[in-house]
Amino acid sequence: MTIVVETIAALRAQVRAWRAEGLKVALVPTMGALHDGHVSLMRAALERADRCVVSIFVNPRQFAPTEDLDKYPRQLALDLDRLEKAGVHLAFTPGVEEVYPQGFATSISVGGPSAELETDFRPAFFDGVATVVGKLFIQSEPDLAVFGEKDYQQLCVVKKLVQDLNLPLEIVGSPTIRDSEGLAMSSRNAYLSAQELEIARRLNKILRKAASALEGGADEAVTMAAARQDVLEAGFDAVDYVAARQSDTLAPWQRDTDGRVLVAARLGKTRLIDNVEISAS
Amino acid sequence: MTIVVETIAALRAQVRAWRAEGLKVALVPTMGALHDGHVSLMRAALERADRCVVSIFVNPRQFAPTEDLDKYPRQLALDLDRLEKAGVHLAFTPGVEEVYPQGFATSISVGGPSAELETDFRPAFFDGVATVVGKLFIQSEPDLAVFGEKDYQQLCVVKKLVQDLNLPLEIVGSPTIRDSEGLAMSSRNAYLSAQELEIARRLNKILRKAASALEGGADEAVTMAAARQDVLEAGFDAVDYVAARQSDTLAPWQRDTDGRVLVAARLGKTRLIDNVEISAS
Known part of the structure; x- marks a missing residue:
């Protein structure tokens, strides 16, 4: 009780x-x-x-x-x-x-x-x-x-x-709980239409692709610009930010340290955020 | 121990x-x-x-x-x-x-x-x-x-x-502890010369006079202006403020409420503060 x-x-x-x-x-x-x-x-x-x-x-x-x-x-x-x-x-x-x-x-x-x-x-x-x-x-x-x-x-x-x-x-x-498509659970998902939900589900995949690229040695600025473009092409209306940062301090990411790719993007009247790990090893 | x-x-x-x-x-x-x-x-x-x-x-x-x-x-x-x-x-x-x-x-x-x-x-x-x-x-x-x-x-x-x-x-x-002349104990009193000490000792008397005047029905603006003048005439170099306020909130004082007269004044390189009660009854 x-x-x-x-x-x-x-x-x-x-x-x-x-x-x-x-x-x-x-x-x-x-x-x-x-x-x-x-x-x-x-x-x-x-x-x-x-x-x-x-x-x-x-x-x-x-x-x-x-x-x-x-x-x-x-x-x-x-x-x-x-x-x-x-x-x-x-x-x-x-x-x-x-x-x-x-x-x-x-x-x-x-x-x-x-x-x-x-x-x-x-x-x-x-x-x-x-x-x-x-x-x-x-x-x-x-x-x-x-x-x-x-x-x-x-x-x-x-x-x-x-x-x-x-x-x-x-x-x-x-750790973040996600639906079968990778969409992070959020109370604000309740605002999404069926069509927006499909778009929202692409966000995490884009982040994972960007984190993998960085782990593989890709240039940070190029990777972040590509991720931003991917989010817009997925159907989001605007990207507030997509950035790579150090895990604890959130200072600018440095290669060979643990990091995070963080994103905030707008879809209709809804603002969604997500993040994934960049592994140093 | x-x-x-x-x-x-x-x-x-x-x-x-x-x-x-x-x-x-x-x-x-x-x-x-x-x-x-x-x-x-x-x-x-x-x-x-x-x-x-x-x-x-x-x-x-x-x-x-x-x-x-x-x-x-x-x-x-x-x-x-x-x-x-x-x-x-x-x-x-x-x-x-x-x-x-x-x-x-x-x-x-x-x-x-x-x-x-x-x-x-x-x-x-x-x-x-x-x-x-x-x-x-x-x-x-x-x-x-x-x-x-x-x-x-x-x-x-x-x-x-x-x-x-x-x-x-x-x-x-x-409650504030004072010397025999009414000077509030303060670590900053150590900065005062013998001559400045004599001047500093007049501060509390001036505040008590102002509080009594307010308790006796005197006009607030007139009383505060007189107190400011008294502090300068006592030998202080500048008055940062002298003001009547309500006891708890420090909102502007209202007659028939408990209050405080608060002062900050400068004497040479030393800044002194003090305050006294204004009794509502």
């Missing part, structure tokens, strides 16, 4: 009670609209901890005024059902006023890996993420938290946040 | 051991150069908690490039002797690299009470304070922390930081 709490006080009391019993507690922060990708994060959490807490909170501070805050999918009853089936012990479902009460005026900003990529197109995004995630960590006091590699830059920013603020927990990155 | 630790890991291990025994732990953050004002904070801590931790760290991030970071008084041996005599249980004396390792890139920013006053003259000051104090709270995990009312705007900013980030500790404000 998943316990559902809406207040920080109730969340903290339950987690502290578990930790006082010597139980290890994992947190999986989500914005709801749960899919198989999220369930894999819960599974990763339950492999490493005795208790799994999932937060469901659509964080207004990480949406720009022009973005999809209002139409972001919300389906709490369905989500709670998924948590129940996944064996999650506690769902934290605060209202906006619980997280950001009247007069709230504090923000956390992480430099380093937040530079460029998403920030070039969503300038306030990572401040919103760092602020809410920092608060969630302080509110819930978990031993570890699990984030998906799907939002790869976010994972790097969260690791840096934890390191820089000395937050006493471990961050676990969990 | 005061335990002295230089690493976050050793600090956290000791505080956790105490808390596991059911002992209540108080933190007093300082920049060293300890005087009777600091000792009064330790006393306030020891009245409320079983164990008192004092941090000594001159935080480079709260000094502007033009400010007195390099000449800020440092006297660790004397400070540790004071901690010993005050019955402090643990001194946390990290080096700069322990607090801000290579690549550190995160900052915490508190709005609300940080607006104007000090921020008008030291724009990055409260970001530096909020970042280091937030880190200290996360590093040391105390039940409570004591701050002096001498740095009144800082006290309000720290309370707001704790509230907004849901940090699980209580902030205690402790």
Whole structure:
């Protein structure tokens, strides 16, 4: 039976009670609209901890005024059902006023890996993420938290946040879950028409081709330009970025280091992101 | 015997051991150069908690490039002797690299009470304070922390930081300690010549006169202008601000609410601040 709490006080009391019993507690922060990708994060959490807490909170501070805050999918009853089936012990479902009460005026900003990529197109995004995630960590006091590699830059920013603020927990990155065609699971896939879905499914193949080329010694600028062209030819309307970066710092990629190819592209009104590994060996 | 630790890991291990025994732990953050004002904070801590931790760290991030970071008084041996005599249980004396390792890139920013006053003259000051104090709270995990009312705007900013980030500790404000003439104890008083000391001692009397006038119904603008004039006539070289504000939010003061008169003034190369209560009754 998943316990559902809406207040920080109730969340903290339950987690502290578990930790006082010597139980290890994992947190999986989500914005709801749960899919198989999220369930894999819960599974990763339950492999490493005795208790799994999932937060469901659509964080207004990480949406720009022009973005999809209002139409972001919300389906709490369905989500709670998924948590129940996944064996999650506690769902934290605060209202906006619980997280950001009247007069709230504090923000956390992480430099380093937040530079460029998403920030070039969503300038306030990572401040919103760092602020809410920092608060969630302080509110819930978990031993570890699990984030998906799907939002790869976010994972790097969260690791840096934890390191820089000395937050006493471990961050676990969990591999992206994909459909049979390689499309990364995302709550925003729900926005896609049948035709757009076919186009979206080509994105990961293009990234894998680019990563293989780099691993094989191809020139970086040429490979990235070709990948951009491939994304547009697949049917996307615009490419925000496609770039090769070092794995942890997201500094410019250097041959013979582990890296990632990261992409953000627009398809109709939907913006999709994905990334794949560039192996150094 | 005061335990002295230089690493976050050793600090956290000791505080956790105490808390596991059911002992209540108080933190007093300082920049060293300890005087009777600091000792009064330790006393306030020891009245409320079983164990008192004092941090000594001159935080480079709260000094502007033009400010007195390099000449800020440092006297660790004397400070540790004071901690010993005050019955402090643990001194946390990290080096700069322990607090801000290579690549550190995160900052915490508190709005609300940080607006104007000090921020008008030291724009990055409260970001530096909020970042280091937030880190200290996360590093040391105390039940409570004591701050002096001498740095009144800082006290309000720290309370707001704790509230907004849901940090699980209580902030205690402790009254300003003054010499027989009313001069607020400050590490920066060490910069004053004998002649400047005489001038500095007039500052608190001027503030008390202004607060009394406001309590007696005098016009706010007239009273603040007179106070500014009084500070200059006492011999100060410049007045950064003298202002009446509400006690908690530092919003503009309103008659019949508790408030504070706050001042910052320059005397030679030294900048002094002080504040007094405006009682609503």
